[in-house]
Amino acid sequence: MSRSLIRRSLIDLDPYRPGLSLAEVKERYGLSTVIKLASNENPLGVSPKVLQAAEKQLIDAHRYPQSGSPGLRRALGAYHGISETRIVVGNGSDEIIDLLIRVAVEPGHDHILAFRPCFDIYRLQAKLSGADFRQVALRSDFSFPMSALLDAVNDDTAIIFLTTPDNPSGFAPPADEVLDLHRRLPGGCLLVVDEAYMDFAVPRGRHSVLTLAGSVPNLVVLRTFSKLYGLAGLRLGYGIMPESFADALLRVKLPFSVNVLAEAAGMAALSDDAFRDATIDTVVRGREMLTRALGEMGFLVYPSQANFIMVKPPMPASQLFDNLLRLGIIVRLLSSYGLPDHLRISVGNAKENKALLKALHEILRGGASPMRVQSAPGS
Numbered sequence: 001m002s003r004s005l006i007r008r009s010l011i012d013l014d015p016y017r018p019g020l021s022l023a024e025v026k027e028r029y030g031l032s033t034v035i036k037l038a039s040n041e042n043p044l045g046v047s048p049k050v051l052q053a054a055e056k057q058l059i060d061a062h063r064y065p066q067s068g069s070p071g072l073r074r075a076l077g078a079y080h081g082i083s084e085t086r087i088v089v090g091n092g093s094d095e096i097i098d099l100l101i102r103v104a105v106e107p108g109h110d111h112i113l114a115f116r117p118c119f120d121i122y123r124l125q126a127k128l129s130g131a132d133f134r135q136v137a138l139r140s141d142f143s144f145p146m147s148a149l150l151d152a153v154n155d156d157t158a159i160i161f162l163t164t165p166d167n168p169s170g171f172a173p174p175a176d177e178v179l180d181l182h183r184r185l186p187g188g189c190l191l192v193v194d195e196a197y198m199d200f201a202v203p204r205g206r207h208s209v210l211t212l213a214g215s216v217p218n219l220v221v222l223r224t225f226s227k228l229y230g231l232a233g234l235r236l237g238y239g240i241m242p243e244s245f246a247d248a249l250l251r252v253k254l255p256f257s258v259n260v261l262a263e264a265a266g267m268a269a270l271s272d273d274a275f276r277d278a279t280i281d282t283v284v285r286g287r288e289m290l291t292r293a294l295g296e297m298g299f300l301v302y303p304s305q306a307n308f309i310m311v312k313p314p315m316p317a318s319q320l321f322d323n324l325l326r327l328g329i330i331v332r333l334l335s336s337y338g339l340p341d342h343l344r345i346s347v348g349n350a351k352e353n354k355a356l357l358k359a360l361h362e363i364l365r366g367g368a369s370p371m372r373v374q375s376a377p378g379s
Contacts, residue, residue, distance in 0.1 A: 010127070013127060017336050020330050021036075037330060040227060041346065043352065049272040070084070091236070091258055096222055099252065100220065101131060103245070108130050112157075115149070117168065117334075118163060143171055146180070150181065153186070165201055166306075172306075175207055175208060178191075192239075200228070221239065286353050290347060290356075294309070308346045311344075320360075
């Protein structure tokens with residue numbers, strides 16, 4: 001029998017399915033402008049300091065970046081008050097997730113744990129690495145059953161991925177609960193706390209465990225520049241971890257995975273306090289307003305500490321999703337998360353949020369018809 005060119009274990013791999021893009025919806029429905037509230041992007045766009053830094057750096061785009069992104073690691077170390085030797089920067093936090101699995105998991109032997117539903121990249125990278133991926137169901141209110149997760153841990157559990165605030169629900173447990181979970185894990189099990197949305201939690205100090213990352217064994221915290229800093233298109237994320245583990249990741253990491261524009265943009269983003277504060281204020285105010293307004297319209301709205309909210313609408317979710325698309329508004333249908341009756345809605349800027357609510361009123365009244373929806377810059 002001839003050898004297959006593709007690994008047998010990957011033939012039936014179900015790929016990650018991102019939400020619809022602006023271009024796809026414009027072309028499908030003949031729209032000139034579209035509002036995208038599906039991918040949890042920054043509602044204010046990009047910091048002016050980032051634009052200036054990227055433009056300045058572009059002249060050196062013909063040069064290779066420094067391996068390991070030392071400039072950005074130093075900047076992140078200063079920003080968080082930790083040693084740069086505990087930080088690994090990657091092409092989005094997706095790359096750090098992949099590296100963690102490659103370094104910590106023995107293929108064909110170890111397994112990875114996460115809650116269900118969760119960010120699908122955990123499952124995909126586990127399968128690519130030949131690791132068994134196991135899940136523990138969330139409670140009906142999408143809170144975390146930590147005891148059930150602990151019951152699923154054994155000597156072959158290499159990594160636990162815990163997303164907080166969680167995606168797609170927005171739930172965030174108190175930091176004490178996460179740290180209690182960590183204390184009760186065997187020393188050979190790595191707890192990876194994915195805090196991609198933590199900047200929008202109120203109060204942040206009650207939920208984040210970042211201050212302990214790198215100073216205690218077998219704890220890693222992931223962060224991203226895609227949400228708060230508006231750099232989703234440049235792909236930039238990082239992990240904070242024990243120094244020995246950071247060294248292992250840097251030894252196997254591809255040398256130039258973070259490009260020069262992304263590194264310059266990341267350093268500039270960290271220096272723009274005004275943009276960061278404006279983003280948090282916009283998201284928190286918008287989240288409160290949408291939660292209240294959607295609840296008054298008959299939606300079941302789940303409490304969120306992220307820059308999105310999950311809802312169960314008073315009509316079939318797929319029907320509402322399609323009607324919004326025709327009106328030029330993209331939200332996220334959660335069928336891929338096993339939640340076909342739910343939608344995830346990113347918090348937009350004031351103009352986008354108002355347009356969403358207007359469209360929902362029209363749809364629920366039964367009077368929706370295709371129209372041109374004006375989107376704000378950076379949407």
